[in-house]
Amino acid sequence: MHNKIRDAEEMISQLKGVNDVKIIISDDNKIQEIHIIARSGRHPKQIVRDVEAVCNAKFDLSIDHKKISIAQIGGYGGLNSTSRLRIACTSIVSRDKTLSASVTLEYKGEKQEAAVSGGKSRFNQLRLIVEAGLKAATAFLSDCVLTLDNVKLLDLGDRSVILVSVLMNDGQVEELLLGTSFIDYEQNDAALKAALNAINRRFPVLADRSDDRSQY
Numbered sequence: 001m002h003n004k005i006r007d008a009e010e011m012i013s014q015l016k017g018v019n020d021v022k023i024i025i026s027d028d029n030k031i032q033e034i035h036i037i038a039r040s041g042r043h044p045k046q047i048v049r050d051v052e053a054v055c056n057a058k059f060d061l062s063i064d065h066k067k068i069s070i071a072q073i074g075g076y077g078g079l080n081s082t083s084r085l086r087i088a089c090t091s092i093v094s095r096d097k098t099l100s101a102s103v104t105l106e107y108k109g110e111k112q113e114a115a116v117s118g119g120k121s122r123f124n125q126l127r128l129i130v131e132a133g134l135k136a137a138t139a140f141l142s143d144c145v146l147t148l149d150n151v152k153l154l155d156l157g158d159r160s161v162i163l164v165s166v167l168m169n170d171g172q173v174e175e176l177l178l179g180t181s182f183i184d185y186e187q188n189d190a191a192l193k194a195a196l197n198a199i200n201r202r203f204p205v206l207a208d209r210s211d212d213r214s215q216y
Contacts, residue, residue, distance in 0.1 A: 005031075008059050015050045017042035031061065034068045043205075044070045044175050071176040085137060085196050085203055092125060092188065101128035103192065105136040107207065112139040126151050126191040130164055133192045137199060144170040144206050146199060151191060153183075162187065164194040168202065177202065 005023050012021045017038045024033040038047055048068050055061040088104040088111055102115040114135035118128050127148060134146040149165040160183040168175045179198025183190040 004059055004061075008055055008061065011054050011058055012036070012051055015047065015054065017047055031063060031067060034063065036068065036070045038070050038072045040072060040201075044072055044173050048173055065172055066174075069174050069176070071178075084200050087133075087189075087192060087196070090129060090132075090188065090192065092129065094120060096120075099125055099128055101125070101132040103129065103132040103136050105133065105140075107140055107203075110140070112136045114139060123151075126162070126187060129188045130191050130195045133195050134166060134199075137196075137203065140203075141206050144168060148195070149176060151194075153187075159183070162190045162194045164191060164198055166195060166198045168199070170206075 002025075005025060009021050009023055012018060012023075012034075018036055019039055020037040022035045023031060024035070026032050034051060036047065036051070038044065047070060048065050051068055052063050052065060055063045084107075086106045088106045090104070091102045093100045093102075097120050098117055099120050100115060100117045102113065104111055104113040114132050116128050116131045116135060118124055130151060131148050134148055138144070138146045145168075147167045147169070149167045150163075151165075152163045154161045154163060162181050162183060164179050164181075166177045166179065168177055177198040179194040179196065181190040181194035181197060
């Protein structure tokens with residue numbers, strides 16, 4: 001079984017768009033997870049279908065697509081200014097030991113607002129503003145959920161950078177998207193911009209798919 005797994009990893013790594021792959025097996029030699037790092041340029045569902053086909057046809061392994069996770073940095077496809085999520089307004093309200101973050105996003109003339117609350121701390125404030133932004137972004141979609149994975153602050157030379165990782169789950173595939181933003185003035189603004197940087201390339205396709213399904 002271990003030799004078959006290694007051969008499967010080698011074959012999957014040769015698929016178009018795949019940089020690296022790791023297959024995790026259980027104690028009873030069953031596939032638990034397949035983790036893939038993919039280049040931009042292909043839709044993740046295409047990669048998932050290729051992985052399923054290779055495993056089934058070449059190695060007689062039936063894989064549940066839910067066990068395949070793809071980390072694709074920066075998404076795929078082109079983006080123009082009319083199909084980009086924009087920040088309309090943000091606010092942070094402090095009450096006793098809690099913070100409330102509110103974000104309004106605009107997409108193609110439509111606006112969605114969302115708010116979240118949590119414990120009061122400087123770092124949690126960053127998480128809350130991003131969570132509110134992703135909640136607002138999700139409100140534009142019918143079959144996909146965007147959630148915060150992590151926020152990190154880094155020093156890059158004499159400048160500070162915020163990295164935000166976002167989990168995108170459409171019920172079939174869970175992907176990890178990464179966005180960045182330099183901190184010029186406000187950390188809150190930079191954190192939200194980093195989150196939008198992570199999802200903006202993917203967002204037009206998701207939104208268009210939601211619009212198509214809403215017509216039926």
